[in-house]
Amino acid sequence: MVSQKGTKLKPYSKDDYPMLSEPKYIRFKFRKVGNLQFISHLDLQKAMAKVLVRAKAPLWYSKGFNPHPKLIFALPLSVGAQSECEYLDVRVERAIPPLELMEHINDELTEELRFLDAYYAQTKLEDIYWAEYDFEIVTEGADENLAREIEKILTAEQVIILKKAKDKYKNIFFKEQDIAPYVRDVSVGFEDGAVKINAKLSASINQTHPHINPETIVTMLKEKLGILSGDVTREQYDIIRTRIYFEDGATDFR
Amino acid sequence: MKIKNTSILKSVEKPGRYSAGEFGQIIKDKKDIKARWAFCFPDTYEIGMSNLGVRILYGALNSEPDIWCERAYAPWTDMQEKMREHDIPLTAHESGDPLGDFDIVGITLQYEMCYTTTLKMLELAKIPLYAKDRGEEFPIIIGGGPCAYNAEPIADFFDCFSIGEGEENLVEFTRLYIEMKERGTYNKKDFLHRAAAEIGGIYVPSLYDVTYNDDGTIKAYTPVYPDVPRRVLKRIMTDMDKSYFPDKVVMPYIETVHDRIMLEVYRGCIRGCRFCQAGMVYRPVREKTPEVLNEQAKCLYEATGYDEISLSSLSISDYSRLSELTDNLLEWTDKNMVSLSLPSLRVDSFTKELMDKISTVRTGGLTFAPEAGSQRLRDVINKNVCEADLLRAVNVGFDAGKTSCKLYFMMGLPTETYEDLDGIAELAKAVIEAYYENPNRQKGRAPSVTVSVSCFIPKPFTPFQWEAQDSMETFVEKQKYLESKITDRKIRYVHHDARVSHVEAILARGDRRLAPALALACERGFCFDAWDEFFHYDEWIKVFEDCGIDYNFYSNRVWGEDEVLPWDVIDCGVTKEFLKRERGNAYAEKTTPSCREKCSGCGVNKLGGERTWCPKKEQN
Structure with missing residues (x-):
């Protein structure tokens, strides 16, 4: 279930690698699944900084009174969502081969948080436009019909969600938002007692276009269909982010 | 879970x-x-x-x-x-x-x-x-x-x-x-x-x-x-250099209260403050060597990736080789962006040199614990610091641009009078005055002093273990009195909830007859009583009353020195004779030197220990 630290790689020092003429970003792709879905984005950021130190990554530190490394996470994942494709840019000051550093990092991680790829970043995280998700819903009375109903809702002309907002007095209210333009390539099926949804949702790192939190899809379905309202020991849902795309929604982000 | x-x-x-x-x-x-x-x-x-x-x-x-x-x-x-x-x-x-x-x-x-x-x-x-x-x-x-x-x-x-x-x-x-x-x-x-x-x-x-x-x-x-x-x-580890040390640490993914390396520098305390249980039960002092500590710190850094090392012990500045240790550590911590922090400093040890080395001192506010407002009362509790020490320490901070200072005191200590409370207000005022008299202070900024006052709780295995705790009424009266004495708006006054301290005092010196009350408390859903939002004093009192327990028997009574104490069944190494002697010294307003200066014969040396200040026990 949980893997323990494997055999240590041969001892190395970050000083083994030459300094770069200027610091560069290494881009990592990582997985965050299982128990780790319950770790918040803020906690993950803090934990990751420690992981990189343990792995002796040649981190670049900001100059100043309180030096800190530069870590940029692409798309914050909400608590309770898993992912096979998280992206993290880390600024390094030495020319360490990215895949080698990745091995050292994986030596400091458990199975549920694992780095899958590493390379010097050529694109900007801002170029991310779409994220693909698998939803798996186990709810009482789930069947083929429920799957069809869900499909109808998600592919309708308008897909209205209630979005939490605050007025100028900081009172929380809900406003309707049509997310139809930000949902694409929806497919819904019923398999092994679960409704399975696959869809691409608009994703954005800096709000140049809307970022749709996959959790809002589940919330909407709960409200519209009354699903997932029974015995929590038998009903559950999972959300897994599986791929990230450029603007065309077809080319994998890299 | x-x-x-x-x-x-x-x-x-x-x-x-x-x-x-x-x-x-x-x-x-x-x-x-x-x-x-x-x-x-x-x-x-x-x-x-x-x-x-x-x-x-x-x-x-x-x-x-x-x-x-x-x-x-x-x-x-x-x-x-x-x-x-x-x-x-x-x-x-x-x-x-x-x-x-x-x-x-x-x-x-x-x-x-x-x-x-x-x-x-x-x-x-x-x-x-x-x-x-x-x-x-x-x-x-x-x-x-x-x-x-x-x-x-x-x-x-x-x-x-x-x-x-x-x-x-x-x-x-x-x-x-x-x-x-x-x-x-x-x-x-x-x-x-x-x-x-x-x-x-x-x-x-x-x-x-x-x-x-x-x-x-x-x-x-x-x-x-x-x-x-x-x-x-009680059992002790005699040689702290050889004592088990955890070189692998479970790394929490969520933020915890202390997200840093805690390097245990030594066990015990040389001071012997008369209210302090830790200072008695963790005796004898057993130090680790700087060499071992440096290795352990490196090992923990590599195993955790934390960016802060907290040197932890009861009174870290009493470590006899502190300067050597910090120098050794700074050789590698600085270039790895690791900072050093100290949890507590005595006013008599707070120096410019130390301040430059320690980042929490560099960045945080000043925090000191004079514990009592007057020299007389500080002698009673054997705190062994004086007003001049405090003023010197805050001036070191003010020189370096600090503007705020937090002072910890205790209320309800044995022999305390209203003059001693006046002393708390005066000490805070003296710190404010020291700020304005300091030519190197940060110009154009007002100082702020926080006075935090807790309530004395007599604890087992201390010279004050026989003392009565002040009644609730007295505490409330004293808290109001002190509040009236603090008029300067640059001084913020906060105090602990006396009701929590009262229940704590009952439990601290309680005996087996309290068990039914705790069982009833559990039945009534009590939990997390250390959290303010879950502590309900009236319900605690009701639990004691429903069990027919005279709770003030435990908290507000002066216990007889010849009484059998519930904790007499435990031997923490320190003798009852020593505690009685120390109690006598308290009433005589006589201080006792630290273990490093002179052995006061507490008896704990029968347990042995390496790198301790105790005289070796004679072999019979």
Whole structure:
């Protein structure tokens, strides 16, 4: 279930690698699944900084009174969502081969948080436009019909969600938002007692276009269909982010 | 507590408390295991994960290949509700197995106010509260930690206690358990008897009969078997350089209270403040060498990746080789962006040199604990600092651009008068004046002084263990008085809730007759009493009254020096004669030199110890 630290790689020092003429970003792709879905984005950021130190990554530190490394996470994942494709840019000051550093990092991680790829970043995280998700819903009375109903809702002309907002007095209210333009390539099926949804949702790192939190899809379905309202020991849902795309929604982000 | 059901986890606050799967957690194959431990911390995950003692003992037990020690924490109230709703028992963090399935359940007792949470954890684990109601099918419940020095109020709920430092003693205890199981000679009663008789530092409450006098005081503690010690002597690790040190650490994924390396520099304290229990029960002072500490710090840095090392000990500036240690550390910490921090500094040791080395001192505010407002009262409590020390220390801070300062005091100390309270207000004022007189101060900024006043609680094994706590009325009156004396708006005055301190005082010196009250408190849903939002004084008083307990008998009475004390069954190394002598010195307003200056003959040197200030015990 949980893997323990494997055999240590041969001892190395970050000083083994030459300094770069200027610091560069290494881009990592990582997985965050299982128990780790319950770790918040803020906690993950803090934990990751420690992981990189343990792995002796040649981190670049900001100059100043309180030096800190530069870590940029692409798309914050909400608590309770898993992912096979998280992206993290880390600024390094030495020319360490990215895949080698990745091995050292994986030596400091458990199975549920694992780095899958590493390379010097050529694109900007801002170029991310779409994220693909698998939803798996186990709810009482789930069947083929429920799957069809869900499909109808998600592919309708308008897909209205209630979005939490605050007025100028900081009172929380809900406003309707049509997310139809930000949902694409929806497919819904019923398999092994679960409704399975696959869809691409608009994703954005800096709000140049809307970022749709996959959790809002589940919330909407709960409200519209009354699903997932029974015995929590038998009903559950999972959300897994599986791929990230450029603007065309077809080319994998890299 | 580990929960596997994701729907439940998605419905509670901070699910990361229960999801486990941390890097560095120890998972063992059950088929290699002869004894399973669940080490419980009766508070939240975030607090429990920050405890150094738990880290050490978790590591020490797990370094035995056939023992598997897991962790357990108290689930927050929202999770407790879910557990009751779905009939889920309390489970251990690593395996997710219910606590009831373990061989040994250890509970660390760090503060009196965790007693209700302790009982709640047993209840959630579906383990009967009273030891006498637990058959062979239930785990052995063993307590430890500072409150074990007077565990009498909760003694009826435990099978036994580990007194003192547990690194060796808990392993020996588990070895005996395994041996008896393997030989087929195990039953709970015989095991506990042998543990009490054969292993140093194991206190089995059920092996002592307690009788009481007509006036409610204790008549005697009598061992029921001749081979059970009349007094249980605490255990210590004699050589701290060689003592078990956890080189691998479980790394929490969620933010905990202390997210940093805690480097234990030495145990014990040379000071002997007369109100301080830690200063007495952790004696003798045993230092580690700077060489060993430097290696351990490096090792922890590589194993954790933390960017801060906290040098932790009771009074870190009393470490005899502090400057050497910090120099060694700074050689590699600075270039690795690791900062050093100190949890507490005495005013007489706060120097410019130290301030430059220590980042928390560099960046944070100034914090000092004069404890009492007048020199007379500081002499009574043996604090051994004077106003000039404080003013010198704050000026070092003001020179460096600090503008705020926090001062800790205690109220209700023995012999305290209203003049002593005036002294608190005057000391705060003197700090403000010192700021304006300091030519190097940050120009154009007003100083701020926070005066934080807690309530004195007489604790077992201190020279003040016989003293009465002030009544609630007196505390409230004194708090109001002090508030009226602090008129400067640059001085902020905060005080502890006297009601919490009152209950704490009752529990601190309580005896076995308090058990029904704690059981009733648990039944009435008490939990997390160390958290303000869950502490309800009136309900506590009602619990005591409903059990027919004269609670002020424990808190507000001056105890007789010849009385049998509930904790006389424990020997913490420091003699009662020494405590009486120190009490006499307090009333004579006479200070006692630190262990480093001159031995005061507390008696703890009978325990031995390397790199200690104690004179070697003469061999007879």
